[in-house]
Amino acid sequence: MVTIDREAAPATAVAAVPAVLAALAGRRGAALALGALPVAVALFFRDPDRRSDRTTVDPDVVVSPADGKVMYAGPGQDGVAPEGEWQQVSIFLSAFDVHVNRAPYGGRLREVTYRPGKWLAAYTHESAHLNERTDLVIEREVDGVTRVVHFRQIVGLMARRVVTRVAAGEEITTGQRIGLMKFGSRMDVFVPPEAELLVQRGARVVAGETVIARWPSTVGAA
Structure with a gap:
């Protein structure tokens, strides 16, 4: 529906x-x-409804938080990734893509930080740290180890407002709706080095359904 x-x-x-x-x-x-x-x-x-609305999601997978096209997948880029070691997936949303955003991973929202900024074209490198954006950090304990996923809503040349409907301290589920961005934008997802990236540049991804990264398998499911 x-x-x-x-x-x-x-x-x-x-x-x-x-x-x-x-x-x-x-x-x-x-x-x-x-x-x-x-x-x-x-x-x-x-x-639209997505598969993650109707199923239990594997705790080892990270799903795409947005519909769009992967414009980068690899080691965290200087000036884009948070401090530390990360792997990065950047997704560009055109004006024709669904713009409702979903959580790439379930857990507790440790941080939700809004930053005002410019409205550069979302596909440019500089947009990641100069444009209006909201950074969200999720942490989740699996088999006694805390996993952290950092993701970022970034508005672009056409999009002039980021909408975030979750707050720090909330427990969220993988694929849950967390907000949207208006009229063409970008989503960046950062996972630790031990998680394997499963998408490449140029791939089309679907929010809440496409698996973009996976941790080594654990016993049991969420």
Whole structure:
């Protein structure tokens, strides 16, 4: 099932104004043509169900937090990755992708930090540390070892607002909806070196479904 996120309401209302004005002016053809704009805006905020909504997720897997295209997968990039040793997956979301974001891993949210910034194109290296963004850090104990996953919502040239609907201290599940970014953006995911990356540059990923990294197997499931 596909629903429309509540953030669609104000944007769709604004997009509908030209069609309404055309209709009031008696320009029926123009009104019908302009009526496609609010429909397109509403569809941007579509929120489809995903496999992680209906199944128990393996505690060893990290799933994609966003729909889009992998633009980098490898060692943490200087100036992009948090301090320390990390592996990194960066995902670019076009205006045509679903923009509802999901948690790549389940556990306790240790940190949720919003940082204001610029609106550079999301595919540029500089956007990772100069653009408006929210950093989220998840920790989870598995077999007595604490695992940490760091991920980042980054708005881009078209996207001018990041929406985060979770807070530090909350317990979240893998694939859970955590917010969205408006109109074209980027998601970065950072996992420790012991987790194996399972995607490559150019791959298409689906939020809550595509496995992007995996830890060595543990006994049992969450």
